[in-house]
Amino acid sequence: MVSSSSLAGHGHPKVVVIMGATGCGKSRLSIDLASHFRSAEVINSDKMQVYRGLDITTNKIPWADRRGVRHHLLGSLDPDDGEITPLQFRSLGEDAISDIASRGNLIILVGGSNSFIHALLADRFDPEAEASPELRYDCCVLWVHVSPTILKKGVPERVDGMLRMGAFDELAEYYHLRRTDPGARVGLRKAIGVLEFDRYFEKYPPTRVVGPGEAWGREDARERQSDPVRERAYQEALLEIMKNADHLIKGQVEKIRELRKSGWVLHSLDATQAVRLAMAPEEEGGGGGRSREVWEKDVVGRSVGFVNQFLREH
Template sequence: MDSTTTVTTRRHRRKEKLLVIMGATGTGKSRLSIDLATRFPSMEIINSDKMQVYKGLDITTNKIPLHERLGVPHHLLGNVDPAHSELTPSEFRSVAGAIVSDITSRRKLPVLVGGSNSFIHALVVDRFDPNSDVFYDRSVSVSSELRYNCCFLWVDVSMMVLSEYLSSRVDDMLDSGMLEELAEFYNPDKASEDSAKRTGLRKAIGVPEFDRYFKSYRPGCEEEGTESEKDSLRTEAYEEAVRGIKENTRQLAKRQMGKILRLRRGGWDLRRVDATEAFRAVVTSSGRWSEIWAKQVVEPSVKIVKRFWDE
C-alpha cells in the first residue's frame, strides 16, 4: 500500500465516537454523567479533571464517591500515583486515547467528563501541538479538526448563581472531613512521604490555601500561648484559608468558562445545557432541585445523546 492510499484510508476510516461532558467546576458534570450512564448502560466514564486523576485527597479534589458511581466504570479517577510529576496534556492524550480505543473496541461508548479543558483539547484534536497553548496564546488558532466523532455537552450555570453554590460547596466539603484529610496530608509523622505526595497534588485547591495554616498549626503539635489566644489565632488562620479556597474556586470557574467559550468560538459544536435554575433551587433551598435538574438538564441531554448514539 503506497503512502497516498494510506492517507486516503485514514481519512475514510470511521472515527470512534466520544461523548464529552464539559463545564466549569461545580456545574454537575459528574452527576449528569451518572444520570446518562444509568440510561445508556453501554457507557464508561473517563475522568478529565487534572487533579482527580491522582490517588488521594478525595474530598479536597471532590472526586465522586464510589457509592454514587452506581457501578458505572470509571477510568483515570484517582489511580495515578501522586508521586508522578504533574500529568501533562500530552501524557493525558496518550493514556486517555488508549482507554477510548479499548472502550470502543468493546462496543461501548466512552464519556469524557471533567473541567480541565486543556486535557479535553489535547485528547480530541486531530493534531495536538504540546508547544502551543490555544488558551493563552491568541495567535494560535483553535482547530476544529477532531480525531473522534465527538458529541459535546456543555453544562452551563450563570456565574452569579454558580459563585454562591461554590461557596456553600466548600462549606459542605469541610463538613465532610476536608480539614481532617488535609491534616493527614500535612502530618509531620509522614514527612518522608510529603514531597512525593505534593508532586502531583500540590496545585489542588485547598492544599496551597491551607499551607500557611498547617505551618503554624502542625497536626499533632501543641502551639504556645493561652487557650484563648490560641483559639483566636487559629480561627483567624482557618477562616483566611477558607476564604482563599472559595475565591480561588470562583476564579477557576471563570477561567474554565473562558476556555470553553474559546473552544466554541474556534468551531467546536458545543451543545449548551442550562442548569442555572436547578442550581438556583439548591442555593435557595427550594426543595425542587432534583425535579428541575431532571427536566431541564437530564431530559435534553438524553435526547442529544440518543441521537448521537443512533447515528
C-alpha cells in the same frame, strides 16, 4: 441498549463529552447518562482527580454515587510519579477510549480540566497552539452551563460540605506527610485547598499522631474556640480557597468559550435553575425534589435527546 454499530462514526469511536465549570453538575450528568444508556463507561478528565488520594478535597465522585458505572483515570495514577502533562493525558485517554470501544460501549468523557479535554480530542495537538476545530473522534459535546453568579454563590456551601466530609483531615495528613518527605504525592500539590491550608499548618502544624476514631479537625476546632488569632488564620484559609475556586470557574468558562469560538460545536444545557433550587431553602421554593425535577427536564432530558440524535448519525 446502544448497538455497537452506532458507536463508531466514519470509522472513529463516538465520544460524548461533558464540559462545564466546577459545581455545575458534570459528574452527576455523566452518571445519569451512563445509567440511561446502560452500556456506557466514564473517562475522567480532571487533572487532580486522576491521582490517588485527597478524594474529598479533589471532589471525586464517591463509590456509592457511581451506580456501578465503570470509571477510567479516576484516582488511578500514583501522585508520587509527578504531575501529568496534557500530552501524557492524551496518551492515557486514547488507551481508555480504545479499551471502551473494543467492548462496544458508549464513551463518556467528563471533567473540569478543559486543557486535558482539548489535548485528548484535538486531531493534531500542539500545547503552544490555539484550539483547532479538527477532532480525531466523532464527538457530541455537552456544555452544562450555570449562571456565574449562582456558581459563585454556591462556592461557600461546597467548601463547607467538603470540610464536613473530612477535607481538613485529608489536608492535614498530606501536610504532615510532606514535612517528613517533601517529595511525597507531588502530583496533588496544585489541588485547591493544599496551598491555602499549607499556610495555616505552617503556623499551627498538625503534630499529634491521630488514633482510631480521632481526627485532626476535631482537635483543631477545639483549639480555635479558645484562640481568636488561630480562628482568624483558619478563616483566611477558607476565604483564599473560595477566591481561588471562583478564579478557577472563570478560567473554565473562558476556555470553553475559546473552544466554541475556534469551531467546536457545543450543545448548551442551562442548569442554572436546577442548581439555584438545590441551594435555596424550602420556603423560597427550593428543596431536593423540585431541583431534581428541573434537572431531569432541563439537563438530563435534553442531554438524552442530543446523544440519541448523535448516535443515530452516520
